[in-house]
Amino acid sequence: MTQKTWRLGVAGLGTVGSGLLQFLSERPDFAPAGGKAVITGVSARSKSRPRPVDISGYAWFDDAVQLALSPETDVFVELVGGSDGPAKAAVEAALKAGKPVVTANKALIAEHGAELAALAEAAGVPLLFEAAVMGGTPAVKMLREAMVGDDVASVAGILNGTCNYILSEMEASGRSFADVLGDAQRMGYAEADPTMDVGGFDAAHKVSILAALAFGCAPTFAAAEIEGISQIELLDIKLAKDLGYRIRLIASADRSEEGVAVRVHPSLVPLGHPLAETRGALNALFIEGRRIGRIFIQGPGAGSGPTAAAVAADIADVMTGASRPVFQAPAGKLRPFVAVAPTRRVGKAYLRLLVRDQAGVIAAVSETLAECGVSIDSFLQKPVEDAGGVPIVLTTHATAESVLTDAINRIEKLPAVLERPRLLRIARI
Amino acid sequence: MTQKTWRLGVAGLGTVGSGLLQFLSERPDFAPAGGKAVITGVSARSKSRPRPVDISGYAWFDDAVQLALSPETDVFVELVGGSDGPAKAAVEAALKAGKPVVTANKALIAEHGAELAALAEAAGVPLLFEAAVMGGTPAVKMLREAMVGDDVASVAGILNGTCNYILSEMEASGRSFADVLGDAQRMGYAEADPTMDVGGFDAAHKVSILAALAFGCAPTFAAAEIEGISQIELLDIKLAKDLGYRIRLIASADRSEEGVAVRVHPSLVPLGHPLAETRGALNALFIEGRRIGRIFIQGPGAGSGPTAAAVAADIADVMTGASRPVFQAPAGKLRPFVAVAPTRRVGKAYLRLLVRDQAGVIAAVSETLAECGVSIDSFLQKPVEDAGGVPIVLTTHATAESVLTDAINRIEKLPAVLERPRLLRIARI
Numbered sequence: 022m023t024q025k026t027w028r029l030g031v032a033g034l035g036t037v038g039s040g041l042l043q044f045l046s047e048r049p050d051f052a053p054a055g056g057k058a059v060i061t062g063v064s065a066r067s068k069s070r071p072r073p074v075d076i077s078g079y080a081w082f083d084d085a086v087q088l089a090l091s092p093e094t095d096v097f098v099e100l101v102g103g104s105d106g107p108a109k110a111a112v113e114a115a116l117k118a119g120k121p122v123v124t125a126n127k128a129l130i131a132e133h134g135a136e137l138a139a140l141a142e143a144a145g146v147p148l149l150f151e152a153a154v155m156g157g158t159p160a161v162k163m164l165r166e167a168m169v170g171d172d173v174a175s176v177a178g179i180l181n182g183t184c185n186y187i188l189s190e191m192e193a194s195g196r197s198f199a200d201v202l203g204d205a206q207r208m209g210y211a212e213a214d215p216t217m218d219v220g221g222f223d224a225a226h227k228v229s230i231l232a233a234l235a236f237g238c239a240p241t242f243a244a245a246e247i248e249g250i251s252q253i254e255l256l257d258i259k260l261a262k263d264l265g266y267r268i269r270l271i272a273s274a275d276r277s278e279e280g281v282a283v284r285v286h287p288s289l290v291p292l293g294h295p296l297a298e299t300r301g302a303l304n305a306l307f308i309e310g311r312r313i314g315r316i317f318i319q320g321p322g323a324g325s326g327p328t329a330a331a332v333a334a335d336i337a338d339v340m341t342g343a344s345r346p347v348f349q350a351p352a353g354k355l356r357p358f359v360a361v362a363p364t365r366r367v368g369k370a371y372l373r374l375l376v377r378d379q380a381g382v383i384a385a386v387s388e389t390l391a392e393c394g395v396s397i398d399s400f401l402q403k404p405v406e407d408a409g410g411v412p413i414v415l416t417t418h419a420t421a422e423s424v425l426t427d428a429i430n431r432i433e434k435l436p437a438v439l440e441r442p443r444l445l446r447i448a449r450i
Numbered sequence: 451m452t453q454k455t456w457r458l459g460v461a462g463l464g465t466v467g468s469g470l471l472q473f474l475s476e477r478p479d480f481a482p483a484g485g486k487a488v489i490t491g492v493s494a495r496s497k498s499r500p501r502p503v504d505i506s507g508y509a510w511f512d513d514a515v516q517l518a519l520s521p522e523t524d525v526f527v528e529l530v531g532g533s534d535g536p537a538k539a540a541v542e543a544a545l546k547a548g549k550p551v552v553t554a555n556k557a558l559i560a561e562h563g564a565e566l567a568a569l570a571e572a573a574g575v576p577l578l579f580e581a582a583v584m585g586g587t588p589a590v591k592m593l594r595e596a597m598v599g600d601d602v603a604s605v606a607g608i609l610n611g612t613c614n615y616i617l618s619e620m621e622a623s624g625r626s627f628a629d630v631l632g633d634a635q636r637m638g639y640a641e642a643d644p645t646m647d648v649g650g651f652d653a654a655h656k657v658s659i660l661a662a663l664a665f666g667c668a669p670t671f672a673a674a675e676i677e678g679i680s681q682i683e684l685l686d687i688k689l690a691k692d693l694g695y696r697i698r699l700i701a702s703a704d705r706s707e708e709g710v711a712v713r714v715h716p717s718l719v720p721l722g723h724p725l726a727e728t729r730g731a732l733n734a735l736f737i738e739g740r741r742i743g744r745i746f747i748q749g750p751g752a753g754s755g756p757t758a759a760a761v762a763a764d765i766a767d768v769m770t771g772a773s774r775p776v777f778q779a780p781a782g783k784l785r786p787f788v789a790v791a792p793t794r795r796v797g798k799a800y801l802r803l804l805v806r807d808q809a810g811v812i813a814a815v816s817e818t819l820a821e822c823g824v825s826i827d828s829f830l831q832k833p834v835e836d837a838g839g840v841p842i843v844l845t846t847h848a849t850a851e852s853v854l855t856d857a858i859n860r861i862e863k864l865p866a867v868l869e870r871p872r873l874l875r876i877a878r879i
Binding site: 044051053054055151157158159162163166167168169170171295298310311312313314315316317318319320321324326327329330331332333334336337338340341342343344345346349351 | 473480482483484580586587588591592595596597598599600724727739740741742743744745746747748749750753755756758759760761762763765766767769770771772773774775780
């Protein structure tokens with residue numbers, strides 16, 4: 022165990038950065054692998070902005086790249102965020118200068134992970150990003166380190182706490198998506214521009230990283246199939262519950278002989294299933310390995326304390342001197358990402374229709390489904406709630422996505438059907 | 451990433467050892483940190499015993515110590531088991547010879563962990579034991595590596611799959627402990643001598659290790675409070691369920707200002723709680739950190755495939771060249787284990803009495819409890835099932851263990867009470 026002092030340059034002083042400064046001020050004895058971590062320089066957009074921590078003891082850098090290159094920086098900690106711009110420039114600069122990098126930046130790793138891994142491995146320094154996925158819950162370490170003695174077949178879980186909070190709160194309070202989102206924004210649980218979260222992009226970044234760790238392919242955010250939760254209506258939450266399900270934004274990655282499918286979808290999860298019972302801002306993940314079987318992990322996916330703890334754990338890993346590939350295999354040996362076409366997905370589905378209250382509608386819908394080869398599993402018609410039409414909902418047996426799309430296109434054209442049927446997937450978990 | 455070949459000497463060819471040989475034969479490309487792992491020598495009690503794997507390609511050693519010392523052994527893998535004897539001798543020999551050790555031996559680490567850690571750290575080599583706790587589920591890595599950026603307050607969980615299987619099966623089938631244990635033994639799920647499992651000693655070994663990792667104290671099996679499940683009657687399982695609980699063997703470690711309490715007890719867990727819903731041979735663990743909050747992890751706690759995968763992950767960690775303390779702090783800085791006296795425990799309790807079917811019994815019991823200062827939370831009397839007496843059961847508000855013991859002693863002496871009241875703790879989780 023080396024006794025050396027590791028001088029940290031910390032770029033980005035938002036929630037996570039402040040949390041890290043706070044942690045190191047509370048734990049001046051932090052020396053998990055023998056060595057000691059000391060912050061020497063910091064960088065952020067504004068030097069004068071009020072912060073919960075005192076930064077007057079650290080050298081200030083206006084430019085993150087200069088902080089990365091400073092001779093006083095042994096380890097560069099990137100907490101700026103964003104897939105490009107200063108974050109990417111500074112991480113590249115640090116790696117090229119042979120400095121270990123710790124980052125919480127999921128967009129950066131999901132979109133540029135393979136090229137950054139190549140830089141890190143060429144320089145022989147670690148590039149660690151535990152805090153990028155599930156905040157304080159060590160999903161990255163589990164896949165990268167603990168599962169190397171296995172062949173992972175799939176991962177699936179809840180990776181965005183904001184969406185899970187909104188869905189939980191819609192169910193608990195009976196309020197609409199827009200109302201709950203508005204409150205969440207006012208309370209600071211959701212961003213002013215919530216697109217990254219509610220659009221499913223944040224979860225897609227995270228699951229793209231997990232796919233790379235699990236399957237040894239280059240992280241490929243561009244290949245993810247993404248659907249967010251902004252179209253989820255309270256009616257769907259209620260109908261799903263009547264059918265024995267809860268709606269969750271499920272991020273999954275599956276490997277098959279055809280390739281890899283990375284998906285983010287609002288999905289129906291059976292009540293009582295651990296993912297259905299994961300409430301509020303919690304995150305949760307199932308990892309399925311050929312030898313180990315199923316491992317489930319659940320914990321806080323965000324927040325200053327948990328995420329800063331994950332960054333601190335990565336800093337500890339740097340101190341150990343461990344040398345291993347950034348992803349499951351060295352960057353040069355990562356398999357190209359072969360995406361499975363969305364239309365190839367086979368699974369059960371939930372279809373919600375709005376129809377005129379007239380005889381023969383159900384027969385017409387059932388007939389169309391039968392003609393398309395879609396087999397109905399359950400059927401539910403609720404009393405009319407307003408004059409706009411009658412909602413009917415059905416679940417199907419496992420059906421190829423292409424067949425479902427065809428059926429939906431045909432049902433939409435039936436005279437008694439008032440709007441395009443709403444499709445939600447039933448999670449295969 | 452080093453490209454070197456790591457030559458493994460594997461002592462012990464039972465379930466886990468055979469699983470490891472199987473894994474490495476299926477994955478000849480196993481090179482998770484650049485280097486390659488190759489088995490060169492093996493050792494076991496009998497060379498000729500039929501095995502699911504072919505060992506003819508490896509050098510045979512009658513003596514595990516000789517295998518550890520062989521110049522062909524770079525990494526010694528100890529899968530013999532037992533806290534003393536050949537396992538300990540061989541691990542000590544390997545560490546003294548400056549060789550990394552990977553072991554699945556919970557008894558060895560729980561009973562001699564601090565002295566072995568001192569040997570490993572003096573030699574500057576890793577001593578890894580992921581497979582010792584929760585089999586394929588990486589509890590050790592989580593505590594040792596992922597939680598270093600936090601202060602852990604407690605861990606609690608289900609660490610023995612055999613007990614959880616027996617309790618689950620008693621509930622599901624309505625059969626007695628002895629019947630279910632007998633079946634489990636015939637099917638190979640339980641050992642011929644089941645004491646280590648059903649007596650709670652196996653879980654106590656495991657939680658002693660987790661306490662050392664979580665709190666930075668020397669692992670101290672001798673300080674664990676241990677109660678197994680062999681006294682659990684079907685009646686308790688049924689009564690607990692009527693009260694809204696399921697009985698689980700809960701292993702826990704808590705840190706307070708007074709010291710550390712390591713406990714293994716059959717405990718009542720609320721129905722719906724993740725530990726109550728952990729069924730069959732699964733293991734599960736809650737880790738509570740001051741900053742991160744609660745993390746839950748669940749997965750297979752035993753079995754050839756999962757446990758061998760954990761051993762393989764440790765071998766991968768050896769290859770990375772990482773240097774960190776064996777426990778939370780270097781062996782020389784581990785805090786002495788200060789045990790909290792069992793009588794200091796404060797918690798809710800379940801008391802089951804067998805009383806004569808006569809007037810005034812409940813009044814007498816209630817009065818005695820009140821005199822002792824025990825406050826009753828709920829009360830349940832079931833119809834007489836046989837002529838032996840009437841079972842009554844009650845739960846208490848949080849009470850000090852010393853107070854409970856006093857109350858039980860006094861209730862036992864009441865004329866209408868037919869046997870010493872049965873105490874089960876209600877888990878504080």
